[in-house]
Structures are given as C-alpha cells and as structure tokens.
Amino acid sequence: RAKNSGKGRVAVFDRSMHADVVARMEMENQFRRALDAEAFDLKYQPIVSIKNACVQGMEVLMRWKNEHGQWVSPGDFIPMAEEIGLIDRVGEWVLEHSMTMFAEMMARLPSDACKGLYMGVNTSRRQLSNPHFMQRLENIFAKTGFERSRLRLEINESYDPRHGDQALHTMLELHEAGVGLQIDDFGKRQTSLSCFKDYPIEAVKIDRNFIASIATDHSHAVITQAIVQLAHHLSAEIVAEGVESKAQLDLLRSWGCDSAQGYYFSQPLTGERMFQLLADPMQCDGIRQLRQKTHTP
Ligand code: C2E
Ligand code: MG
Ligand code: MG
C-alpha cells in the first residue's frame, strides 16, 4: 500500500509539474510576442524631496498585460526576461521610451519645474554585464535628446560590486559619462553599505518592506536611522520607497531622510498624469501638506 500511494504521489507530482512547465512556456511565448509588438506600458511614480516638498524625480515602472487581459507583475516577468535572455532588449525598450517621454515633458514644462528633476530607471545587473551597454545607452541619448545628467540607473541591492568585472567596468563608465547610479531595495538582503563605499553611488533607496514597519517596529526604526546616517557619511542621498502614511513620513523627516516615494504621495502615473503633477504639484495632497509643514518655522 505504501508503495502504491508513493507511486500515486509521483504521478500527481508529474502532472502538476507538467502543468507548470506548460504555463511557463505559454507565458514566455506571450512575452516574446509582446516584445515584438512593443505591447508594454510605462508608469511614472513621483519622488518627493522631504526637505523642500518639490518633486525631485520619478521612477519608471514597466507594465505588461498578457493576452488574457491580466496584468502580470514585473516581479514575475523581469526575472523571466533575464532567464530567457531578453532583458537587454526589454531594458533598451524601457530606456528609449521613458527618455523620449521625459524629454517631451521637459520641453512642455516651465524651467523651474524641471530644476534638478531626474528619472530613475530600473536596471538589471545582467544589462550592466553586457559590454555593449554603454554604447547602446549613448545611442539612445543621441536619438532622444535626453540630458544624461538626469538619468539615474537603479541597481538592485543584490548587485555586489565585488563580483562581476564587466558590470563594475560599466558602472565606472556610466559614472565617467555623468550618469547617476543608485542602489535599489536596500535592506532587503544582508548587504552592507560598505560594499559600495568605493563605487560612485548617487543615492540609496531603502526597501519598502522595511519602511512599512518603521512606525511600529522599534528595531526597524533604529536600523533605518542608521542607514540614513551611513549613506550621508558616504555622501549618498537617501530615498525611502513605499511610504504610505504620514506617521512614516514624519519619522523619516525627523531622521534627515532626503526624499520619499510611495502611495502617500502618489501611485505610479501615466506620462500625461505625471506631466500634470509636475505642472501643478499642489494637486497632490501629500505635497500640499508637506509644504505647509516645511514653510512653517
Ligand atoms: P522597485 O524598483 O523597488 O519599484 C518599487 C515598487 O514598489 C513598484 O512595484 C511600485 O509600484 C511599488 N510601490 C511604490 N509605492 C508603493 C507603496 O506606497 N506601497 C506599496 N505596497 N508598493 C509601492 P512594481 O511596479 O510592481 O515593480 C516591482 C519591481 O519590478 C520593481 O521594484 C523593480 O525591481 C522591477 N521593475 C519594474 N519595472 C522594471 C523595469 O523597467 N526594468 C527592470 N529591470 N525592473 C523593473
Ligand atoms: Mg526601483
Ligand atoms: Mg526599490
């Protein structure tokens, strides 16, 4: 009997494995077709300075709706694109389209709304490991007229500069070329900021899972304060991601955190809505409230 149920389990396991493989292949095929058809969207989420309540930048976030009309999370399709060797093409598509949109927006905005404004683009370490990355980026700058000093590539914390010579080489080239680099999702893994001390990092973004509990978990509050101080010692700016409440924002502000991104200010927006927000930041409740605070002595 034991043998039979054992066999049965194996058969069930095989069937569900098979279903997983088929579903995965189907997702890969749909993704390839979407890439050929350029059937993706981009959203832009504002990053607000906690110091002066201005929109300081925006992060580009990719969106994909599959052929069944369901949104697939980039947390699922980005790792897949890396595995099946499509991340370079996907990354170039995102860079070219977001830079085109940004350059158009700049042209339509009064210059004081654009002062220091930057765009953060998520970049996988596999892209940096491609020796042609820099040249392709140069081509996109030339094609779109995007000002390179406004670009900040967000590199996942899992990227450790001590590994991967080509990626490190690319990072130094980017820095030489005047492109900013920032560490994304800091605090998600057990990485130490000292790993990055010899690398040209513009900013560190604290992971949103961490920010989620700073108002309720004392140890997370203490660690976040320490990260802010350490980043400042390394002359890096500090950005909190996933800020959803006033309590979180008030704490971050009291600790000297530079800027914040999250639903408290805004969801990721279409390019047009992002433009409207830049043209009139006071339409955003979070910015309006922060301005009252920063302008009251
Ligand atoms: P990320 O770079 O850490 O992006 C921030 C994520 O937090 C986004 O999820 C955003 O929608 C979400 N978020 C922003 N504010 C809040 C908030 O207040 N609360 C909560 N709960 N979430 C918030 P999204 O868009 O699902 O993206 C997930 C991840 O996928 C990104 O994490 C990034 O690592 C990756 N990704 C997205 N677009 C691209 C891309 O174009 N290229 C690459 N390589 N990766 C991308
Ligand atoms: Mg990011
Ligand atoms: Mg992040």
Ligand code: MG
């Ligand atoms: Mg994150």
